[in-house]
Amino acid sequence: MSHGQRGRRGGGNRPWRPQIGERGKNVVEGLNENSPVIQSFRKFASELDAKHDRHERLVKQSRDVTIESKRIIFLLHSIDKESKREAVLAEAQTRIASLNTTIFKEIAKELQGQDQYQYLRAVSPGIQEYIEAVTFMFYIRDGKLPHWDELQPSLSYGEEGQINLIPIEFFLGVGDLTGELMRCCIQSLGTGSTKSCYEACSFVRDIYIGFMSVGHTGHREFQRKLNVLKQSLTKMEMACYTLAVRGNEMPKHMLADVFSTGEVNDGADEGFCD
């Protein structure tokens, strides 16, 4: 390295950097490759590489989970009439199940014998998106929020390891869910299903109350999610208000138009940038 830099030195406007001097060069060249220091650094290098590689693989797998989860959510949004409901739900469940047995299984294998928290940052985006998809499915199917312990079994693979669902991750996913529910609520205005609009609104209100009741979590992201959640809720409450006040004045399908004009772009909670 010092050789290469020497040639270019002085020419051009690169900021000045100290070089390894002659003496340093002699020392470096005279180093015993077999010295214990160098040998243990070789060991450190492979250890660090292994860690970085695993991290990168997990990031990639997590991204795959994110993509598939977004598709499942999109699929669930396509329920616009009761007749489609069963078919879509069935497909969503199959796809969730196949996520569980493919990518998540690989992630679990990757994490087996490791400290999951060490790689949390790599897998967290995927897991949150997955939670969002699964809880969305649960909402449409049962109208309930599942406990995270209910989801745990499908991410446990016995001998082959498991992915521990960390409660805070679960709730960050639930925070994102409210954004989907808001979309769902506005959409159902359009299809004239006022009942599901009110239902979604009160469901999100319950979640909001829940989030508020939980004290300081020590997690920065959590506070941010709470703000987004509040915005979604406000929007939904306004939708319900419009429905109550003007619901009898005009055809149902026009209500959605009234609303969508007032709706601001709120892609912020989606994280499409990743």
Next chain:
Amino acid sequence: MASNMSAIFASFQQHINVEQDLREEIRQVNKDIDQKAREIQTTLQIIHQEGGLTKIADCCALTRKLFLDVKTGFSKLAVLIPEDQYYRFHDHWRFTMQRLAFLASLTVYLESGQLAMIEDVAQIVGVTSKREDGFHIDLEDYLMGLLQLASELARFAVNSVTNGDYKRPLHVSQFVAELNSGFRLLNLKNDGLRKRFDALKYDVKKIEEIVYDLSIRGLKSEEKSEDKSGASSTS
């Protein structure tokens, strides 16, 4: 509010409470360890003082004694951490650990002139050197400690000249050069360790300048056949 919903949030709240109590305990224990680490650091500052060079042996002995308290501290900390959750709480003691890795390796250097291996450091502070074996020292924390050591040795080289020891910088130079070439073997990501490593060359340079100053004035003892200039090219 639906009962199932409040039950879920209640159990979340409970989870958070448990976690925060645990974190509070960890903070307390870590505070004690950190206090000891500062004590050790203060003790070792003697090497920079006038006449400190003669007291190195005593100073190391005292440091070793203080490290015993650190050991006790870590054994208390280790029992608090559930298995495979080291990295959940790592941030609490990360900087303490880095500082201790630095102090332990400095002590070993002063005693023997050798680089303390991760196993040595782990042994001195009373943890293991591998994750599988229980509460351990993270490799990156150890490496951070070594980088701090290089900066401290650069300072040590300056002050030993001031205090009349002209041989020390030569040894420090050799030592840090080896450390430097070791670090160059690592593929560092663009993280904290990388940034800290980038500062290592300044320490190397500083030490070389000292060696240069010594050799140009003939203050360097010529026990080894250095080439006549031996000069730094950084003029």
